[in-house]
Amino acid sequence: MSKNYVIGYPRIGEKRELKKVLEDYWAKKVDFSEVEYVAENLRKRHWTYQKEAKIEYIASNDFSLYDNMLDTTILLGAIPQRFKDLKDQELYFAMARGNQDCVAMEMTKWFNTNYHYIVPEISKDTTFKLNSKKVIKEYKEAQELGINTKINLIGAITYLGLSKSIDNSDVFVHISSVVKVYKELLEEISKLNENIVVQFDEPLFVKDLEPKVLSLLKSVYDELSNVSPNIRIVVTTYFEHSNEATKILVNTPIWAVGLDFIHGSKNCDSLDLIKNSNKVLIAGVIDGRNIWKSNFEDKLNLLNEISKVISKENIIVGTSCSLLHVPFTLSYEEKLDGEIKSWLAFASEKLKELNLVSKQFFEVKLSLENIADIEKNKKDNNQRKVSTKIHNQKIQEEIRSLKQFERADKFQDRIKVQREFFKYDYLTTTTIGSFPQTPEIRENRKNYKANTISKEQYEAEIKKYIDYCVAFQEEIGLDILVHGEPERNDMVEYFGELMDGFVFTQNAWVQSYGSRCVKPPLIYGDVNRENPMTVEWIKYAQSKTSKVMKGMLTGPVTIINWSFVRDDLPRSEVAKQIAHGICKEVDDLQNAGIKMIQVDEAAFKEGYPLRVENIKAYENWAVDNFRLSVSSAKADTQIHTHMCYSEFNDIIKTIEAMDADVISIETARSGNRLLKIFKEVAYKQEIGPGIYDIHSPRVPSVEEMVNQIKALIEVLPKEQLWINPDCGLKTRKWPEVKESLKNMVEAVKIVKNI
Structure with a gap:
């Protein structure tokens, strides 16, 4: 039997x-x-x-x-x-x-x-x-x-x-x-x-x-x-x-x-x-x-x-x-x-x-x-x-020829240039990147993929939504804006569709939590980014405002950790190919005038080995590939990153080594205990602790957010703090988003006037 x-x-x-x-x-x-x-x-x-x-x-x-x-x-x-x-x-x-x-x-x-x-x-x-x-x-x-x-x-x-x-x-x-x-x-x-x-x-x-x-x-x-x-x-x-x-x-x-x-x-x-x-x-x-x-x-x-x-x-x-x-x-x-x-x-x-x-x-x-x-x-x-589908000699040669693996300037020098360039003071408000993916946005993308509407019709709807997002953010007084990501089905899938070596499914959904499902890309071969992936959309959004528009990218480690990865090549080498592509995108964005760029590593902690003996090797290649992905950034280009659900006590030195200028983190459900480690190690870079939980439909009051911001200031200097939700707003409904963000901006005004 x-x-x-x-x-x-x-x-x-x-x-x-x-x-x-x-x-x-x-x-x-x-x-x-x-x-x-x-x-x-x-x-x-x-x-x-x-x-x-x-x-x-x-x-x-x-x-x-x-x-x-x-x-x-x-x-x-x-x-x-x-x-x-x-x-x-x-x-x-x-x-x-x-x-x-x-x-x-x-x-x-x-x-x-x-x-x-x-x-x-x-x-x-x-x-x-x-x-x-x-x-x-x-x-x-x-x-x-x-x-x-x-x-x-x-x-x-x-x-x-x-x-x-x-x-x-x-x-x-x-x-x-x-x-x-x-x-x-x-x-x-x-x-x-x-x-x-x-x-x-x-x-x-x-x-x-x-x-x-x-x-x-x-x-x-x-x-x-x-x-x-x-x-x-x-x-x-x-x-x-x-x-x-x-x-x-x-x-x-x-x-x-x-x-x-x-x-x-x-x-x-x-x-x-x-x-x-x-x-x-x-x-x-x-x-x-x-x-x-x-x-x-x-x-x-x-x-x-x-x-x-x-x-x-x-x-x-x-x-x-x-x-x-x-x-x-x-x-x-x-x-x-x-x-x-x-x-x-x-x-x-x-x-x-x-x-x-x-x-x-x-x-x-x-x-x-x-x-x-x-x-x-x-x-x-x-x-x-x-199979000949797997190997790309051109990208293999580019990887072998890489010479620069990290930014040329140190943080303490960069931050002075950036503060002068962007002219922000403290408790700067922003969001993590995405705004609600409405039924209309999903329908527009679905129709375009099904060839039932033209490219012009599709792009017109995307621009209309970007206009709406920009106008809303300006209306409530956010400091740093985002374009809302209406063109993106998923923060990994979007980039994978624009790079060689990825393939995508129609229905290969995997549960992430509750009703939330993701459709991970399949990395089957060598990864190559041939053309810009985000530049035109971010440039369009920037043209609609005089405020700073933040460019949004997904980092190589998160793309690896949220994909099904080929098993015939070490993950570190696959990540290096992706990092090389993101590095090109960072350079194209800054050359197009987008000088604040967020490279999300939401899944950085997720990839950690479960055994201590294997952690160092993972940290080495993960940090190296993040640094490679932003190595093209000039001193006045501010690099942000975002991490989800991370207990930072054991990886704080690794986060420092990533050398991002600003990190936003999820703390809304866990209080300030995650933040205290940044103080204990005298973390130098700037931090955006999430002050409200986006995984719940609950709208926090202004008073609640004021108290949360005051609690943050008790842990870290206000000059080091950014104020933002704890994650992207893609899965929320507009009424919740509007009320919550209005309350957030109002709370910052109150704290600044105390």
Whole structure:
């Protein structure tokens, strides 16, 4: 029998059905019953797909209306005090998105992915109480389809380890309380069936854990494993190796460990321990993080090496992590270049790969169709290696010939020139770059791509929107303006479409958070920027105002971290090609009179390795490539950058090394604790801490913003501070944007007059 296992599955829907119904509900266009109807149908459809693909271990409770960590907070009853008066969906979405009375919970990156989770808030007074409704309901739904699922849960140690202590108390003092709730849940689960697998996701185990945290593992999984004899517990990790944790887990009564052999090759060091413990190994060999077609020969070679240590009877072939991180299916990619498409596998195709690899590994008799699919896999992989689409000799030579890798002038000299040139004083107001992408803007872009309107009609609408954005910013008195980015579908996709080496899909959407989806570019070959990408639009916007117009670019590290990247070249080399292209764009912008340029590195922290031993190498190439991207900037060209969701304490020196003149950061949900590190290290460059949260529809009052600005000034000198929202405004509605920005500008006026 072929044994295979899917860690988790995408939930947004192959046509983003969940996104659409959620946004209709939030806009009060449909009742919550419609959300429940769509969600239930998606779950049933996804389980059926996996069953038809001959997947043995299929998950329930991997589905979420917003986020699995948020679901776990509801499951454990760990509701922050400010939400205590809310119930059901009102409570759930207020925690995720905020409302007029309650600030949303903080959101941050899920390890080194582009998925975001809602950060639990824990204090010494937090209490825990089981709410098992969702877990039980979804298991029974699958049962009705004749599918006995494994049940996915976030592990207790990962849940607490990723939580935020709101009173500086130790979150792990609650470990026994959380385990108690999980034991109650397992008691309920044990009544659902005679034999149930429960998967505890513990990705925290792949990080460098303190001995104090490691010491919790044995007691936690001893307790949980002994709740009921009809429950088999799997502890799964992913994104790196977890050797320290595995060494402990093999001495607990759990049934199986799930390890990532794609991004955690050092997991091979734990094979002897697993063998000696007679534990089952779920070997994650199908890549859940990237979209390139598996090479079956490589996968089988890896599995055969594993089976030299662990007997096949104790191996299950699995995905490296949840397939949440890849698009749903290639089925709707009708316009994708046929050759490139043949190199790809999305989530539904990975199910087929998993089935075929496990069949070959376990020597199950293959059908004629199976044999044909295996032969095609070999042919496609061989053809990719020799394809002429991949290599560009011209750009390779340009990269080899590069001589300048950083700006010629030091910050302390540049800033004097820039302050004189731009004539700004302190608490300068601006935005991060984008304004709302209205239905009309999206329709205009869609019609242009479909060739139903002319280029002239398309550009006229874009200019009309830029005019509107400029006029609005001037009307409310913003100091530094932006053009609003109406021509851009996405901050990475836009640039990728204008450079060689990228290819784009029609429907390869991946969930970022809640209903927010992104369609990452595919970097398949050498990257080259032949012509200017932004100059004409920024020049047009500048012609409409006498104020400074900020040029907006996306940095090389973010483009890498928000793309599916070719796996036949080091990421550092791919980033260098992109940085070279951005450098050309910076030069063209400044030569066109655009002297303030923002090179966003929103995903800089996201790409950090999870293990300390690998961080230095990443920082070196990431910083080098950012500096290369702005190396053409003259002294009077001010370079801004923007970073999202970053804990800066551990990377502040790296941020300094990037040498941007101004950095804007997200601090609205986390208060000034992120800002204090800049003071502690005597950070010299200028900073724009976000003073309000754009991920919530909530509009902060003038008084609230005044207090926030005063709090900022208590940490850093006002001369060092810029005032801005905490991120781009693309996903917000105009009424919220207008009121919030008016309040922001008014708040600055009040503070300046105090």
